[in-house]
Amino acid sequence: MTLVIGAFTMGLILSLLALGVLISFRILRFCDITVDGSITLGASATAVLLVSGCNPWLATLGGMGAGMIAGFATGLLHTHFKIEELLSGILVMTALYSINLRVMGRSNVPMLNSESISDWAEAMLLKSNPTEKISILGWPVPVRDLAMLLTVAALVAFIGLLLNLFLKTSIGTAVRAAGENPQMIRAQGVDNRWMQVFGLAVSNGLVGLSGAVLAQYQGFADVQMGIGMMVWGLASIIIGEALVGKSTRSTGMMICGALMGTVLFRLLIAIALRWGLDPNDLKLVTALFVFAALVLPRWAGKIGRKVFGGRGNAGA
Amino acid sequence: MLELNNVKKTFFPGTPNEVQALRGISMKLEDGCFAAIIGTNGSGKSTSLNAVAGSFMVDSGQIHLDGHDITKWPEYRRASLIGRVFQNPFAGTAAEMTIAENIVLSMRRGKTRGLGLALNRRIREEIKERIRPLNMGLETRIDNPIGTLSGGQRQALTLLMATWLRPKLLLLDEHTAALDPKSAAQVAVLTKEIIEREKLTALMVTHSMQQAVQLPHRIIMMHKGQIVEDIYGERKARVKVADLMNAFDRVRRRDLFDASVAEQVLPQFA
Ligand SMILES: Nc1ncnc2c1ncn2[C@@H]1O[C@H](COP(=O)(O)OP(=O)(O)OP(=O)(O)O)[C@@H](O)[C@H]1O
Ligand SMILES: [Mg+2]
Numbered sequence: 001m002t003l004v005i006g007a008f009t010m011g012l013i014l015s016l017l018a019l020g021v022l023i024s025f026r027i028l029r030f031c032d033i034t035v036d037g038s039i040t041l042g043a044s045a046t047a048v049l050l051v052s053g054c055n056p057w058l059a060t061l062g063g064m065g066a067g068m069i070a071g072f073a074t075g076l077l078h079t080h081f082k083i084e085e086l087l088s089g090i091l092v093m094t095a096l097y098s099i100n101l102r103v104m105g106r107s108n109v110p111m112l113n114s115e116s117i118s119d120w121a122e123a124m125l126l127k128s129n130p131t132e133k134i135s136i137l138g139w140p141v142p143v144r145d146l147a148m149l150l151t152v153a154a155l156v157a158f159i160g161l162l163l164n165l166f167l168k169t170s171i172g173t174a175v176r177a178a179g180e181n182p183q184m185i186r187a188q189g190v191d192n193r194w195m196q197v198f199g200l201a202v203s204n205g206l207v208g209l210s211g212a213v214l215a216q217y218q219g220f221a222d223v224q225m226g227i228g229m230m231v232w233g234l235a236s237i238i239i240g241e242a243l244v245g246k247s248t249r250s251t252g253m254m255i256c257g258a259l260m261g262t263v264l265f266r267l268l269i270a271i272a273l274r275w276g277l278d279p280n281d282l283k284l285v286t287a288l289f290v291f292a293a294l295v296l297p298r299w300a301g302k303i304g305r306k307v308f309g310g311r312g313n314a315g316a
Numbered sequence: 317m318l319e320l321n322n323v324k325k326t327f328f329p330g331t332p333n334e335v336q337a338l339r340g341i342s343m344k345l346e347d348g349c350f351a352a353i354i355g356t357n358g359s360g361k362s363t364s365l366n367a368v369a370g371s372f373m374v375d376s377g378q379i380h381l382d383g384h385d386i387t388k389w390p391e392y393r394r395a396s397l398i399g400r401v402f403q404n405p406f407a408g409t410a411a412e413m414t415i416a417e418n419i420v421l422s423m424r425r426g427k428t429r430g431l432g433l434a435l436n437r438r439i440r441e442e443i444k445e446r447i448r449p450l451n452m453g454l455e456t457r458i459d460n461p462i463g464t465l466s467g468g469q470r471q472a473l474t475l476l477m478a479t480w481l482r483p484k485l486l487l488l489d490e491h492t493a494a495l496d497p498k499s500a501a502q503v504a505v506l507t508k509e510i511i512e513r514e515k516l517t518a519l520m521v522t523h524s525m526q527q528a529v530q531l532p533h534r535i536i537m538m539h540k541g542q543i544v545e546d547i548y549g550e551r552k553a554r555v556k557v558a559d560l561m562n563a564f565d566r567v568r569r570r571d572l573f574d575a576s577v578a579e580q581v582l583p584q585f586a
Contacts (some may be wrong), residue, residue: 122429170429173417180410187369187408187478189426249461250414 001139003050003270005149011266012204013217014150016210018240018258019163020067021233023203026254027167028179028196030078030208033089033230035207038070040226041249042208044103047221050114059116060212067208068201070096076198077265100223107223116216117155122147148217155213159206167251175199207233228283235286236262238293317343318517323367323377339364340377345485345534350518350526351548352512355538356567361521362403364538365487368519382484396426399478401471401491408474411463415454415473418456418462419443422477443495447476449508450506468499472506479510482574486511486518493523503533525557535560539567 017039023288025034042063049059070092075089101107125134125143168174177185178195185192207229215221241263244253273279325338345351351456353361367374368381368389379387386394402408408427409418420443422578441483444455445480452469462470478486488507492500508531511518522528528535534552537560545563 021529130355165433166431168433168435169431170424170434171431172436173413173421175430176413177418181404181407181411184408184410185421186392187395187400188421188424189392189431192390193388221411 001136001141004267005145007142007267007270008154008263009145009149009217011263012149012156012259013213014236014266015156016159016213016258017229018208018233018236018262019159019255020140020206020259021230022211022237022254023199024208025234026237027176028199028203030196032071032074032203034092034096034200034204035089035230035233036069036128036226036228037093037100038067038204038207038226039211039214039229039289040100040221040223041070041096042067042211043215043221043225044100044109044211044223045208046212047109047111047215048103048105050111050116050216051109054147056115056117056119056216058278060216061214063212064205068205070094070208070217071200071204074204076236077100079193079196079242080222097223104164104221104223108220109222111215112219116148117213118144118148118151118216119285121151126283130189146232151219152213156259159209162261163206163253164255169199175202194225228286231283231290233262233284234264234310235290237294238290239265242293242302265279317347317380317382318368318519319343319378319380320364320368321378321380323364324362324375325367325372326375329375337541338367338374338438341367341457341541341543343376343536343543343546345517345519347517348515349534350516350520350532351534351536352532353519353521353536353538354523354528355544356564356576359538360539360541363541365519365521368394368485369400369487382574387527396486397484399425399481399483399485400487401474401489403490403493405467405471405474407495408477409470412461414459415447415462415465416440416443416458418473418475419447419458419480422480424482434469446480447473449474456460466499468495468502471495471499471503475506475510476501476580479514479516482514482516486515486516488518488520490521490523492527507531525560529555529557537563537567540571 017035019218021032021035024030024035045066046059046063049062056078074088074092077083077091078085083091121135122143125147131143133139133142134146136146155285174185174188174190175195175198177188178190178192179199182192185195211221211226214225237258238261240257240259243264244257244262269277269282272285277285320341320343323341324336327333327337341360341364354363355361364445366372367370368379370386370393372391374387378385379386381394381397384397386397399429400408410421416435420439423439440458443458447458448455448471452472453466454469454473465473475491491507492503495503504527507520510516516533520527520532534548535545535555536543537547544567
């Protein structure tokens with residue numbers, strides 16, 4: 001049970017990251033690797049703020065804001081300094097490694113006794129049930145873990161709804177159109193470059209938020225924690241698309257898909273780890289998974305065409 | 317009024333691929349005038365329209381529209397004055413967004429966009445009202461992705477979007493060329509209707525001599541980056557497809573003549 005709760009909590013936290021990747025990769029069609037740095041930036045900024053006694057919600061907001069600045073920087077490099085999109089992300093990500101070390105002052109900030117966003121829920125739970133463990137379906141669950149799960153679930157639901165609303169606002173629709181058809185949105189009088197910068201800021205803000213919550217859940221921020229996170233997010237949204245159907249392009253379905261995809265992926269990983277998958281192999285497995293998810297449909301299309309003749313369109 | 321003053325544009329200057337696409341274009345288009353641009357392939361028709369729309373900055377010359385010197389304005393800024401329909405029916409809309417979302421984007425062309433919801437019931441009703449006369453049954457499908465529509469339907473909607481807010485200038489670049497004959501005719505009729513009803517100033521590139529004779533008030537013929545014929549008023553009223561064909565023949569013959577003269581003359585200088 002602890003395993004399931006852990007996987008759910010972790011999945012929900014990372015689904016904020018997946019929402020960020022959804023915006024950059026699917027909506028802006030921008031392959032943004034800043035993510036690997038901005039999740040760590042969100043975590044380290046929040047950790048430092050918390051250790052210095054800041055209110056946990058403010059500290060979380062701070063992590064989100066830091067992520068937004070990182071996305072803004074990547075966007076500017078690409079749109080105004082004409083640097084290739086992948087390289088813009090790599091430059092900012094690399095710079096962030098040093099910046100994160102500067103922010104934390106060392107490579108790792110533990111925050112065992114700091115407050116966190118789940119304290120409030122924990123207090124509520126303890127008031128109604130003054131023991132350290134609550135039983136769910138007969139399994140004893142630490143109050144702390146449950147409080148975190150509830151807080152994160154509420155936060156993710158709130159952010160998901162907010163994001164859905166944002167994508168339907170005047171400016172949100174312009175951002176979506178800029179990602180899909182820059183020529184079209186320019187003809188409607190919008191500078192598509194600023195939409196891209198703005199979209200990347202929102203995207204990395206969500207990633208920073210994910211890092212901020214992750215640090216509080218784990219109880220530490222670490223300069224290495226962002227490695228491979230973009231691919232993680234990618235894997236999650238690919239699973240999500242398999243769940244809700246890739247053809248659905250309604251913003252609500254895209255967001256739901258990303259949320260469900262991340263949680264499912266985390267559960268699968270938890271099971272695989274339980275079965276004896278070496279944690280060191282995790283990133284390799286994730287990368288292979290994304291590779292397979294990108295390539296298999298194309299092969300399937302080709303084989304389908306060979307076997308059945310005619311023009312298949314599975315890989316189009 | 318649109319005014320071009322000796323506009324020049326060379327692509328890839330100073331390289332073997334150098335193309336002098338516009339060699340000094342000057343013209344005045346009065347308010348409410350609908351002009352067609354015809355000409356051979358590569359004569360600079362699209363480049364002229366792109367120069368006005370701001371797809372690139374011209375090398376020299378000035379462009380004035382509605383009293384503004386827009387020569388240095390970026391493309392998105394010019395869009396506050398200009399409505400545009402492209403040759404490719406997919407270029408003017410965002411395929412994965414719904415019909416309503418696409419249209420609502422054009423309802424704020426050139427205006428600020430904020431954090432208010434783009435669509436509400438009133439706006440949705442307005443959209444339905446204005447697409448019903450298309451008689452394409454689209455008013456019941458405004459929440460479907462626009463990518464699920466046919467090229468003709470998309471082009472009709474793009475035209476509607478370009479003119480939703482009355483533009484000071486409408487630019488049409490062979491906007492019926494990629495459509496099947498029936499849709500092409502439908503969109504051509506719609507174009508004429510909208511331009512006449514709104515008394516729009518418009519520039520339309522076309523390859524169809526038929527269209528050039530029937531639709532506009534004025535015909536501009538281009539060749540090798542220059543305007544070689546400008547037919548308006550009385551002459552336009554009398555012009556026939558055959559006359560345009562003759563005009564084409566004349567410029568072709570002159571080309572051949574130039575080439576053969578050059579062949580004869582060059583050796584003397586070599
Ligand atoms: N963006 C560009 N970059 C380089 N060359 C260009 C560009 N746009 C146009 N040209 C060149 O400029 C010349 C004029 O092209 P343009 O597209 O204006 O012709 P057109 O009259 O529209 O022809 P068509 O009838 O084939 O559409 C051509 O030689 C073309 O190759
Ligand atoms: Mg052309």
